[in-house]
Amino acid sequence: MKTIDLAESSIRELNQALHDQAVECTEREWEVLNPKGQHNIACGLDQNLSVDIHGHAGYFCAGMNKKAHVVIHGNAGQGVAENMMSGTVRVKGDASQAAGATAHGGLLVIEGNAGARCGISMKGVDIVVKGSIGHMSCFMGQSGNLVVCGDAGDALGDSMYEVHIYVKGTVKSLGADCIEKEMRPEHIEELTELLNRAGLDEDPASFKRYGSARQLYNFKVDNAGAY
Amino acid sequence: MCGIVGLYLKNPELESRIGELFKPMLIAMTDRGPDSAGFAIYGDEVGEGWIKLTLRHPETDYDWEALATRLKTEQQLELSWFQNASVAVFKVRAEEAALREWLAEEAPDVLILSVGQSIEILKEVGLPEKIAETFSLERMKGSHIIGHTRMATESAVTMEGSHPFSTGMDLCLVHNGSLSNHNRLRDTLKREGISFETQNDSEVAAGYLTWRLQKGDSLKEALEHALEDLDGFFTFTIGTRDGFAVMRDPIACKPAVLAETDDYVAMASEYQALTTLPGIENARVWEPEPATFYVWERSSN
Structure with a gap:
C-alpha cells in the first residue's frame, strides 16, 4: 500500500501519481492522509485502484472517476463523484450539495446525509444515501437510480427523465412532472440489488418509487398559440 | 465568490x-x-454610558491625538483611545447621536467603521x-x-x-x-x-x-x-x-x-x-x- 500525506504533498502530486497508474499499474492500494478539506482530491482516476481518504474532503472529490474504488472516511464537500463514469465512491460521513452530479455510471454510496441537488442531471449512476437528501435532488435526472433511506427535501425529481427514485422516508414535495409510481416486482428486485451493493440492511418493500410523469418530454401542440 | x-x-x-x-x-x-x-x-467592552468607535481617516498620518484633545477640551468628554494601523479606537463617555453629529461637522473626513460597546471593525483592501x-x-x-x-x-x-x-x-x-x-x-x-x-x-x-x-x-x-x-x-x-x-x-x-x-x-x-x-x-x-x-x-x- 502506498501512502500520500497531503500535509507534505500537493493535490497535483497526488493526482498525478494516481493518473500514472492508468499507464502502468504498479500499486493497487492507496491511502491519503490529511485531506483537510482540500478540493479535487483523487479526481480523474482511470484504473482499478482502491483509494482510502482519511478525513474530510473538499469540493469535487473523486470527480470523473473511472474504475477506481474511493472511500472518504469523513465528510465530502460539493460535487463528490461528479461526472463519475464507473467504479465506486463511498462517503462515510455527510456529502454537501450536488453529490453525483451528471455522473454517467458507477455507484456512489453516502452513509450520512446528502445536501441539496443530490444527483442533479444524473446520467446513469446509481446513488444510495443511507440518510436524507436536500432540496431539488435529481433535478433533470436522466437515467440511473437514486435510493434514499431517509427523507427527501423539496422539489424531488423536478423535470426529470428516466431515473428510478426510491425513498423510504417522507418526501417534502415533488418537483414538476415527478410522481409516485407503483412498486412492481422488478423494482423490488432492482432495489434489493442496489441495497446489497451498497451494503445496507433495509427492507425494499418499505420504499416508495417516484419517477417522471413524462408530461414535459415533448412540446404540447396546444401551446403553439403562445408563439 | x-x-x-x-x-x-x-x-x-x-x-x-x-x-x-x-x-x-x-x-x-x-x-x-x-x-x-x-x-x-x-471584546474589551466599555462600561455603561460609554461607547466605543472604530474610526478611520484616508490619511495614514492623521493626527488622532488632536482629535482626542478637541473632544476632551471642547466637548468636555472623558475618553481614551489607541491607534491600530490605519484606524483608531476611541472609547468615549458620550451619546452616540451627539458624537456622530459632532464628528460629521468637525471631522467630516473621519469615517466611522463601527459604534458599540464591544465591536471593533478592521478592514482594508488587499x-x-x-x-x-x-x-x-x-x-x-x-x-x-x-x-x-x-x-x-x-x-x-x-x-x-x-x-x-x-x-x-x-x-x-x-x-x-x-x-x-x-x-x-x-x-x-x-x-x-x-x-x-x-x-x-x-x-x-x-x-x-x-x-x-x-x-x-x-x-x-x-x-x-x-x-x-x-x-x-x-x-x-x-x-x-x-x-x-x-x-x-x-x-x-x-x-x-x-x-x-x-x-x-x-x-x-x-x-x-x-x-x-x-x-x-x-x-x-x-x-x-x-x-x-x-x-x-x-x-x-
Whole structure:
C-alpha cells in the first residue's frame, strides 16, 4: 500500500501519481492522509485502484472517476463523484450539495446525509444515501437510480427523465412532472440489488418509487398559440 | 465568490487566543476573496454610558491625538483611545447621536467603521494575510469574531466596500452571495431612518437587521423577517454584542460549514478554513440547512 500525506504533498502530486497508474499499474492500494478539506482530491482516476481518504474532503472529490474504488472516511464537500463514469465512491460521513452530479455510471454510496441537488442531471449512476437528501435532488435526472433511506427535501425529481427514485422516508414535495409510481416486482428486485451493493440492511418493500410523469418530454401542440 | 468565517467562543479561557485562532481561518479563505478583507471582533467592552468607535481617516498620518484633545477640551468628554494601523479606537463617555453629529461637522473626513460597546471593525483592501498582519490580528482578544475575504461583484474594490458592514450599535454582518432587491430595500430603509455609506448590497442586509432590532425584534425574530424580505443568494454570518448567527437563503447555493465543540462554534465558507482549530477532528461538523438560521447567544448559555 502506498501512502500520500497531503500535509507534505500537493493535490497535483497526488493526482498525478494516481493518473500514472492508468499507464502502468504498479500499486493497487492507496491511502491519503490529511485531506483537510482540500478540493479535487483523487479526481480523474482511470484504473482499478482502491483509494482510502482519511478525513474530510473538499469540493469535487473523486470527480470523473473511472474504475477506481474511493472511500472518504469523513465528510465530502460539493460535487463528490461528479461526472463519475464507473467504479465506486463511498462517503462515510455527510456529502454537501450536488453529490453525483451528471455522473454517467458507477455507484456512489453516502452513509450520512446528502445536501441539496443530490444527483442533479444524473446520467446513469446509481446513488444510495443511507440518510436524507436536500432540496431539488435529481433535478433533470436522466437515467440511473437514486435510493434514499431517509427523507427527501423539496422539489424531488423536478423535470426529470428516466431515473428510478426510491425513498423510504417522507418526501417534502415533488418537483414538476415527478410522481409516485407503483412498486412492481422488478423494482423490488432492482432495489434489493442496489441495497446489497451498497451494503445496507433495509427492507425494499418499505420504499416508495417516484419517477417522471413524462408530461414535459415533448412540446404540447396546444401551446403553439403562445408563439 | 467571497469567503466568510466566524468564531464564537463558548469557553472564556480561549478569549485571549481568539486572534491567533482566527488568523489562519481568514487567510485560508484567500482563494475565495483576494480583493479585500476585514473582520469584526467583540471584546474589551466599555462600561455603561460609554461607547466605543472604530474610526478611520484616508490619511495614514492623521493626527488622532488632536482629535482626542478637541473632544476632551471642547466637548468636555472623558475618553481614551489607541491607534491600530490605519484606524483608531476611541472609547468615549458620550451619546452616540451627539458624537456622530459632532464628528460629521468637525471631522467630516473621519469615517466611522463601527459604534458599540464591544465591536471593533478592521478592514482594508488587499490580501487577507496582509490585513491580518497590518492589524496584528493574532494578538487580539475577544469573545467572538467574524471575517470576510472579498471577491467584488456588486460594488467597487475600496475600503468602504469591504466587509464587514455595521449599521447599528454592535451589529455586524458578513455576506457571501448577492442580493437582488437591495436597491428598493435601501430606499425603504432610508425612509425608516437607517443611513448607508455605500451602494453595496450587503450593507443593506446589515441595515435591515439594524432596523428590525430597533423595532424591538430579538435577533431570532429579525432573522425570521429577513428570510421573508431579502431576495437573492446569501450565506450570512452575523455578530451582535452577545450573539452570533448564521443564516442561509432557501436556494442555498452559497456554501457554509459549521463546526461545534464544547469550546467554540466556528463557521466558514469551506471546511479548509476550520482545519487549524483545536479539537476540530472531533467537532460536530455540518452544513447549515437552507432557509434556516442558527443563533448562539451568551444569555442563553
